[in-house]
Structures are given as C-alpha cells and as structure tokens.
Amino acid sequence: xxxxxxxxxxxxxxxxxxxxxxxxxxxxxxxxxxxxxxxxxxxxxxxxxxxxxxxxxxxxxxxxxxxxxxxxxxxxxxxxxxxxxxxxxxxxxxxxxxxxxxxxxxxxxxxxxxxxxxxxxxxxxxxxxxxxxxxxxxxxxxxxxxxxxxxxxxxxxxxxxxxxxxxxxxxxxxxxxxxxxxxxxxxxxxxxxxxxxxxxxxxxxxxxxxxxxxxxxxxxxxxxxxxxxxxxxxxxxxxxxxxxxxxxxxxxxxxxxxxxxxxxxxxxxxxxxxxxxxxx
Numbered sequence: 041x042x043x044x045x046x047x048x049x050x051x052x053x054x055x056x057x058x059x060x061x062x063x064x065x066x067x068x069x070x071x072x073x074x075x076x077x078x079x080x081x082x083x084x085x086x087x088x089x090x091x092x093x094x095x096x097x098x099x100x101x102x103x104x105x106x107x108x109x110x111x112x113x114x115x116x117x118x119x120x121x122x123x124x125x126x127x128x129x130x131x132x133x134x135x136x137x138x139x140x141x142x143x144x145x146x147x148x149x150x151x152x153x154x155x156x157x158x159x160x161x162x163x164x165x166x167x168x169x170x171x172x173x174x175x176x177x178x179x180x181x182x183x184x185x186x187x188x189x190x191x192x193x194x195x196x197x198x199x200x201x202x203x204x205x206x207x208x209x210x211x212x213x214x215x216x217x218x219x220x221x222x223x224x225x226x227x228x229x230x231x232x233x234x235x236x237x238x239x240x241x242x243x244x245x246x247x248x249x250x251x252x253x254x255x256x257x258x259x260x261x262x263x264x265x266x267x268x269x270x271x272x273x274x275x276x277x278x279x280x281x282x283x284x285x286x287x288x289x290x291x292x293x294x295x296x297x298x299x300x301x302x303x304x305x306x307x308x309x310x311x312x313x314x315x316x317x318x319x320x
Contacts, residue, residue, distance in 0.1 A: 042140040046099040046147070048175060050109060057081050058109040059101060059141065061148035062090060065117050066264070067127035068145050070137065077136045079145070080125065081108070089122040090115050096151055101140055112148035114156065130262060134305040146262035151175070153264065154188040162186070191266045194238045195225040197311040198250055199318075200275035200292060206319040208312065209275070210299065211246065211290035219300040221289075222308045225268070238271050246290050247281030250274060256314070259307040270307045272314070295319035 059079050062069040069090075070077040082088045085095070092113035101108045121127060130145060137145070158168050158177045166181035177186045198209040210221040226241035228234060235253045242250050256270035280290050293299065295316045302308040 042101055042103040042138075044099060044101050044110070044140055044144050044147075047097065048173070050097040050111075056109075057083050058111055059144070060085065060088060060111050060113060061098070061141075061145050062088070062092070062113045062115060063149055063152055064115050064119065064121070064127045066149055067129050068133065068149070069115075069121065069125045069127050070133065071124055072126065075136065076138075077128065077133055079137070079141050085113055090119065094152065094155055096148070096155065098144060098148055098151070101144065110144050110148075112152050114152045134303070143260070146260050150188060150262050150265050158186050189265050192228045192234070193225055193261075193266050193268055194228065194234055194241060194271060195223055195268050195307055195311065196238050196242065196250075196253075196271045196273055197223045197256070197315055198242060198248070198273050198275055199315055202292070205294050206315070207292035207294055208315045208319075209246065209248075209280075209290065210293050210301070210312075212288045213286065214288050216288075217300075220302070221291075221293075221299045222302050223311050225308070227266075234269055234271070238273065242273070243278075245283045245286055248278035249276040251276045256311060257307060261307075268307050270311055272311065 059081055061079060069080065071080055080088055085092050092115055094114050096112040098110040098112055100110055130149065134142060160166065161168055161179035161182060161184055163184045164179060164182040166179050168177040168179055168186070171178050171185065175188060200207050209224065211224055212221050216222070224242055224245055226237065228237045238253050239250055242248060250273040252274040254272050256272050258270060259268045261268045282290055301312050
C-alpha cells in the first residue's frame with residue numbers, strides 16, 4: 041500500500057528522482073501509460089524540459105519497496121508542453137491516475153494556488169514569505185499570518201421509509217450533466233456546526249426537516265478548495281419544495297430505481313452505495 045507523508049521541506053538526500061506534480065493553470069502534466077496516466081518522475085524540472093514559475097516540496101510517497109519525494113511546480117499558461125506529456129484536468133484523471141498520486145495532486149494544486157494568490161499581504165500590501173515551521177505565509181511588515189484556504193462543505197444522504205421500501209433523496213443541480221442526480225450538499229457558514237449546516241441546507245434546498253444526523257466520512261475535493269464532510273440523516277417531515285435557483289429536480293428513489301448517479305471515486309457515490317447496501 042502506498043501512503044503519502046506530508047512535509048514542509050525537502051530532506052538533504054532528496055537529490056534523486058522525484059514525482060513532479062506540474063500544473064499549467066489547474067491542469068496536471070501527465071504521461072500516458074497504456075489506458076492509465078502517470079505523474080512524471082525526474083531529477084528536476086530541467087530534465088523534464090520545463091521552466092517553473094514556482095516550486096514547492098510536498099512530502100513523499102512511501103510503500104514497502106521505496107520512498108519517492110514529491111514536488112509541485114507551476115508553469116506559465118502559454119508554455120509549450122514537453123514531448124510525450126498532456127495537461128489534463130483533475131476531474132478527468134480520477135479514473136486513470138492511481139489513488140495515492142491523485143491525492144497528492146489535489147494537495148499540490150491547492151498549495152500552488154495558495155502561494156500564487158498570497159504574494160502580497162491582504163492587510164498592508166507588503167510581500168509575503170513562507171513560514172518555516174508550518175504551511176502558511178507571513179507578512180514581515182505587519183506579522184499577518186495567512187493559511188491555505190479550505191472551504192468545508194457538508195454532503196448528506198437523507199433516507200425515508202415508505203410502504204414500498206427505503207428511499208433516498210436525490211436532486212439534480214442545474215450545473216450537473218444531463219440526467220445526473222446526487223445527494224444534497226452545501227457550504228458551511230461562519231458560526232455554524234456541521235450538523236446545523238446539514239439541517240439548514242436540506243431545509244433551504246428542498247423544504248424538508250431531517251433528524252438523526254450521523255457522520256459518514258470525508259473527502260478532499262480540490263475544485264477549488266473544498267473539504268466534503270459526509271453525513272446520513274432520516275426524514276422527519278415536510279414535502280419537497282425546490283429552491284429553484286439551485287435545483288432543477290428532486291425526488292425520492294428506491295435502491296432498485298436509481299437514476300444516473302456520480303462516479304465511484306466521489307463521496308456522493310459512497311453515500312448512495314451505503315444506502316443501497318442498507319436497503320437490500
């Protein structure tokens with residue numbers, strides 16, 4: 041099993057070949073490997089034929105056989121790509137890039153964006169520098185410390201027993217692909233607990249009341265900087281009343297009549313699969 045160990049700075053012996061997570065905008069440079077994709081491994085960016093705007097050490101990937109350092113780099117949007125490489129959006133890579141490097145890629149794109157957007161202090165306008173002991177940026181002039189942005193969001197599977205069996209509430213957002221349904225989700229507001237957010241979002245989006253809210257799991261979601269926190273809940277009362285600016289449709293579905301649902305790498309799908317297992 042391959043695991044990732046985050047670190048702030050490269051160890052002295054990190055001069056060997058490393059994984060390079062190189063981004064052009066929000067697209068990752070990868071090599072084709074049959075029907076899979078792979079992050080390039082090289083001794084440095086010069087070996088890969090790119091001139092980065094910025095680089096960051098991320099940590100290392102480790103398995104029983106080896107340890108491989110991981111670096112992030114960003115190149116200009118109009119730079120030519122090295123031969124044999126393509127730039128792909130992370131959404132397209134979920135099914136073709138191995139899970140461990142996919143997780144590191146999600147970390148890399150967010151940290152590169154953090155450094156790019158915090159060149160100057162938001163309080164006094166002075167230049168920012170990296171903290172040595174933590175992943176943060178500091179203004180030497182006014183001492184403001186800024187941390188990487190994370191946007192927590194709840195995602196929730198609401199179930200309801202009916203005479204013909206257990207049902208799950210699924211909705212179709214206006215932004216979804218045609219025919220796609222998923223569980224409800226929304227961002228946490230300041231001063232709000234996760235459970236309060238779950239109850240509020242469900243009430244706002246479909247007009248029903250829920251109870252017995254239970255933690256399910258979480259998933260980093262770098263689009264651009266979300267952390268999805270999954271819950272399950274029981275229907276309590278109310279009828280579906282859409283927030284039409286957000287949703288196109290919402291319905292109750294049995295496990296044997298599910299519509300087009302999200303792919304397997306998403307926490308939304310894991311929540312739906314959990315419902316199916318319980319219903320059966």
